[in-house]
Amino acid sequence: MTKKITDLLRSINILESVGELNTEINMLHFDSRKVATGDFFIAQVGTQSDGHDFIPKAIDQGAKAILCQHLPEDINPKVIYIKVENTSKALSALAHNYYDCPSNNLKLVGVTGTNGKTTIASLLYELFRKLGYKVGLLSTVTNFIDTKEVKATHTTPDAIQISKLLSEMVEEGCEYCFMEVSSHAVDQHRTGALNFKGGIFTNLTHDHLDYHKTFDAYLRAKKGFFDQLGKTSFAITNADDKNGKIILQNTKAHKFTYSTRAFADFRAQILEKHFNGMQLEIDGLELWTNFIGDFNAHNLLAVYSAARLLDQSKEEVLMKMSELNSVAGRFESIISPNGIMAIVDYAHTPDALKNVLLTIDQLRTRNETVITVVGAGGDRDKTKRPLMGKVSAEYSDKVILTSDNPRSENPDTIITEMREGVSANNLKKVLAITDRKEAIRTAIMLAKKDDIILVAGKGHEDYQEINGVKHHFDDKEIINEIFNQ
Numbered sequence: 001m002t003k004k005i006t007d008l009l010r011s012i013n014i015l016e017s018v019g020e021l022n023t024e025i026n027m028l029h030f031d032s033r034k035v036a037t038g039d040f041f042i043a044q045v046g047t048q049s050d051g052h053d054f055i056p057k058a059i060d061q062g063a064k065a066i067l068c069q070h071l072p073e074d075i076n077p078k079v080i081y082i083k084v085e086n087t088s089k090a091l092s093a094l095a096h097n098y099y100d101c102p103s104n105n106l107k108l109v110g111v112t113g114t115n116g117k118t119t120i121a122s123l124l125y126e127l128f129r130k131l132g133y134k135v136g137l138l139s140t141v142t143n144f145i146d147t148k149e150v151k152a153t154h155t156t157p158d159a160i161q162i163s164k165l166l167s168e169m170v171e172e173g174c175e176y177c178f179m180e181v182s183s184h185a186v187d188q189h190r191t192g193a194l195n196f197k198g199g200i201f202t203n204l205t206h207d208h209l210d211y212h213k214t215f216d217a218y219l220r221a222k223k224g225f226f227d228q229l230g231k232t233s234f235a236i237t238n239a240d241d242k243n244g245k246i247i248l249q250n251t252k253a254h255k256f257t258y259s260t261r262a263f264a265d266f267r268a269q270i271l272e273k274h275f276n277g278m279q280l281e282i283d284g285l286e287l288w289t290n291f292i293g294d295f296n297a298h299n300l301l302a303v304y305s306a307a308r309l310l311d312q313s314k315e316e317v318l319m320k321m322s323e324l325n326s327v328a329g330r331f332e333s334i335i336s337p338n339g340i341m342a343i344v345d346y347a348h349t350p351d352a353l354k355n356v357l358l359t360i361d362q363l364r365t366r367n368e369t370v371i372t373v374v375g376a377g378g379d380r381d382k383t384k385r386p387l388m389g390k391v392s393a394e395y396s397d398k399v400i401l402t403s404d405n406p407r408s409e410n411p412d413t414i415i416t417e418m419r420e421g422v423s424a425n426n427l428k429k430v431l432a433i434t435d436r437k438e439a440i441r442t443a444i445m446l447a448k449k450d451d452i453i454l455v456a457g458k459g460h461e462d463y464q465e466i467n468g469v470k471h472h473f474d475d476k477e478i479i480n481e482i483f484n485q
């Protein structure tokens with residue numbers, strides 16, 4: 001596909017340019033290593049390096065045009081240079097223009113917050129399919145163009161990938177797309193040019209402080225998403241989260257609230273809780289859901305609110321919602337032949353871990369032992385590690401600290417940092433087994449009939465990343481294998 005540079009630059013403020021802009025280019029790339037003859041290279045300032053350093057390499061590989069924040073000293077007369085203030089911001093618009101502005105031809109809803117994004121986006125995808133629509137999904141677990149699955153590499157893909165996937169959705173006839181918007185994505189302007197019909201806020205708790213540095217900067221990144229919504233869009237916030245109001249402070253969108261506790265536009269109440277589901281009352285009507293945990297009442301209410309604001313009928317939405325099932329790796333339970341219950345959950349923040357353990361606590365009879373197997377990811381927020389250790393020990397009878405994805409770090413150091421958060425009285429509950437499979441095996445060996453094992457942190461992931469290599473690893477598969485030995 002070739003495109004004229006002038007068409008791609010629509011809505012972008014150009015500070016300076018060199019060469020004929022009325023020229024056709026092939027592909028857009030922000031990674032010099034992928035550039036081929038006739039392509040357009042966008043130089044971005046990253047967290048590790050500066051794309052401007054790779055301009056000569058991109059030109060060697062055949063780049064015809066360069067988007068940059070400062071013009072290089074050596075100008076190649078055969079190449080077109082365009083200077084803008086922020087290339088990452090411009091990239092989102094460039095990509096959107098390149099793919100014929102797909103978000104204008106879909107009802108696009110973004111979900112942001114620390115926890116619950118995948119759950120809400122995936123449930124909206126399932127719900128709207130049940131309501132008879134063709135739908136797209138961009139999520140941590142996977143992406144869907146209606147029924148066609150495309151592997152996910154990030155929670156929110158890069159700007160070029162997003163517009164490409166959205167354009168494939170439009171081509172496939174999708175009317176809706178539900179997507180997760182991570183704080184990294186907002187901060188790096190991956191979603192900047194998209195036309196969102198609506199936004200949903202879940203909650204804000206401790207995560208990603210390695211990247212954002214302060215909680216306030218993390219909040220500002222999330223808020224940036226709502227600041228960007230237009231006045232014909234809707235913005236739905238969680239009135240039960242203490243940052244729920246602040247997040248919508250400067251949005252131009254129509255504001256709506258949801259709550260299980262206070263007065264709000266959309267309300268729900270938990271009537272009954274069981275290990276296989278909850279009876280809820282939403283907007284005055286009762287329904288059975290296959291979900292457990294108070295946090296899931298919030299997630300389901302957010303789903304309901306969005307569906308109503310997308311003009312779906314109350315009765316039909318509630319009926320279809322009662323048929324929805326849990327998302328891969330989110331509170332998935334497996335029972336062993338001798339009656340041990342293992343729960344696999346993606347809780348990888350202190351708040352998520354506490355919520356899941358509190359949910360188990362509310363449902364247990366107290367005759368059983370709760371054993372938690374948990375680790376924390378390497379090359380990610382270190383300050384959440386002691387908090388995760390603390391929460392695990394406070395709300396479980398036994399804890400086995402183990403590896404998550406160590407990435408480039410020493411897994412034993414991560415375990416030590418988690419253990420540092422455990423109070424002196426609780427230390428006797430805690431074991432450390434670095435090898436995750438051995439940790440799971442030990443938990444199963446320690447458990448007897450009716451005991452509950454929570455295996456937290458990796459949920460749907462089917463790999464363990466160690467020193468840049470992703471080894472096949474699947475918590476559920478391992479539990480099943482050991483249960484059936």
Ligand SMILES: CC(=O)N[C@H]1[C@@H](OP(=O)(O)OP(=O)(O)OC[C@H]2O[C@@H](n3ccc(=O)[nH]c3=O)[C@H](O)[C@@H]2O)O[C@H](CO)[C@@H](O)[C@@H]1O[C@H](C)C(=O)N[C@@H](C)C(=O)N[C@H](CCC(=O)O)C(=O)O
Nearest residue numbers: 030031032044046047048049051054154155156158182184
């Ligand atoms: C910290 C972070 O978000 N990094 C993302 C970022 O990379 P970066 O800024 O570090 O890039 P860099 O290495 O400094 O390079 C700067 C620029 O030079 C270019 N370059 C670099 C080398 C070269 O030889 N040639 C070249 O052109 C790069 O392509 C880039 O454009 O931009 C890259 C391209 O979009 C992303 O792949 C990369 O994600 C990394 C892999 C990552 O792990 N990201 C995680 C933290 C992330 O984004 N997570 C969130 C979810 C979290 C959640 O679910 O809550 C997500 O949305 O998935």
Ligand SMILES: Nc1ncnc2c1ncn2[C@@H]1O[C@H](COP(=O)(O)OP(=O)(O)OP(=O)(O)O)[C@@H](O)[C@H]1O
Nearest residue numbers: 114115116117118119140155295330345346347352
């Ligand atoms: N609304 C919620 N509030 C608090 N915790 C939640 C909520 N929903 C889910 N969780 C917990 O957080 C974990 C992750 O949920 P989910 O994958 O939906 O979040 P996410 O926001 O997509 O996470 P990520 O940032 O990794 O993309 C779940 O396994 C569960 O333990």
Ligand SMILES: N[C@H](CCC[C@H](N)C(=O)O)C(=O)O
Nearest residue numbers: 348376377380404405457458
């Ligand atoms: N989207 C999150 C996922 C964390 C999952 C956990 N298993 C880990 O590897 O830390 C992140 O990239 O921080």
Ligand SMILES: [Mg+2]
Nearest residue numbers: 117118140155
């Ligand atoms: Mg997610």
